[in-house]
Amino acid sequence: MQFENQVVLVTGAGRGIGKEIALSFARQGADIGVADVNEDTAQATANEIEKLGRKAFFTRADVSDYGQVQQFVSGAMRQLGRIDVLVNNAGIAQPQPFLEITPENWENHLRIHLFGTFYCSQAAAREMAKRKYGRIVSIASVAGLMGPIDLAPYGVAKSGIIGLTRAMALELADYGITANAIAPGPIDTEMIRAAWSKEALEERASHLPIRRLGQTSEIAHAAMFLASPDSGFISGATLVVDGGSVAAGAYMVEKYRRRKAGQA
Numbered sequence: 001m002q003f004e005n006q007v008v009l010v011t012g013a014g015r016g017i018g019k020e021i022a023l024s025f026a027r028q029g030a031d032i033g034v035a036d037v038n039e040d041t042a043q044a045t046a047n048e049i050e051k052l053g054r055k056a057f058f059t060r061a062d063v064s065d066y067g068q069v070q071q072f073v074s075g076a077m078r079q080l081g082r083i084d085v086l087v088n089n090a091g092i093a094q095p096q097p098f099l100e101i102t103p104e105n106w107e108n109h110l111r112i113h114l115f116g117t118f119y120c121s122q123a124a125a126r127e128m129a130k131r132k133y134g135r136i137v138s139i140a141s142v143a144g145l146m147g148p149i150d151l152a153p154y155g156v157a158k159s160g161i162i163g164l165t166r167a168m169a170l171e172l173a174d175y176g177i178t179a180n181a182i183a184p185g186p187i188d189t190e191m192i193r194a195a196w197s198k199e200a201l202e203e204r205a206s207h208l209p210i211r212r213l214g215q216t217s218e219i220a221h222a223a224m225f226l227a228s229p230d231s232g233f234i235s236g237a238t239l240v241v242d243g244g245s246v247a248a249g250a251y252m253v254e255k256y257r258r259r260k261a262g263q264a
């Protein structure tokens, strides 16, 4: 029970990686604040947390809306009393080839991923600072470390989250707060299944040194490591959890060239 009686806020916890993170912390004794733009799935996650014997607070909140984020954090404080950990997980991936990217697509990715991570981190850190303890874990992506295909604004926003993580590591250290990011490779969730065909996903997996997609539980494991009270000397880091793909490097170049040549 590593997180016994701690309070963990998870954005985008209605499904996928965020849901698994929320349930994993609850299994380790934490009470959870759940925010999602989808109220029904947020409530379903909260119900599962309560079945594990933990308290849950849920709210419909769009992380790109400053006011809704303030309401989420103040509601969690009222219901759960404190904030030990924030996991910035909410996100979207709407692929568009670079020459076809619309202003709306560009803005949506930046607002949800980057502005959302800033709004949530600032609001949670203001509460954490009062108790001189906190852990902020933000879900970035390998797309923030390598050039992604058809996802330029997504990659830019994820690079921004990595930069924001470094800035927070510096400015929040005096308040006992660490800030770290996770850069997942392809993880088997509805998001990636919507963005890639089944064949493309199989091909992607076959190019990873560890020849499979990652599981949501593997990202939850990394989030709990970075959020642990024992990880107080780790701050400003980006933990790559990607089956070795960044280390291996060349997959995207290869895919792009084969596509141009009409082979993929």
Ligand SMILES: NC(=O)c1ccc[n+]([C@@H]2O[C@H](COP(=O)([O-])OP(=O)(O)OC[C@H]3O[C@@H](n4cnc5c(N)ncnc54)[C@H](O)[C@@H]3O)[C@@H](O)[C@H]2O)c1
Binding pocket: 011, 012, 013, 014, 015, 016, 017, 018, 035, 036, 037, 038, 041, 061, 062, 063, 064, 089, 090, 091, 092, 093, 112, 139, 140, 141, 142, 183, 184, 185, 186, 187, 188, 189, 190, 191, 192
């Ligand atoms: N699945 C992958 O391969 C992968 C890889 C790298 C990074 N990530 C990142 O991990 C995070 C979770 O991804 P996932 O695969 O579980 O996606 P998902 O689509 O399955 O889940 C995302 C959740 O976020 C919620 N959400 C979306 N926009 C929101 C908003 N504006 N405010 C609040 N909630 C919002 C959705 O309703 C959903 O419940 C995202 O930040 C994603 O970019 C995923």
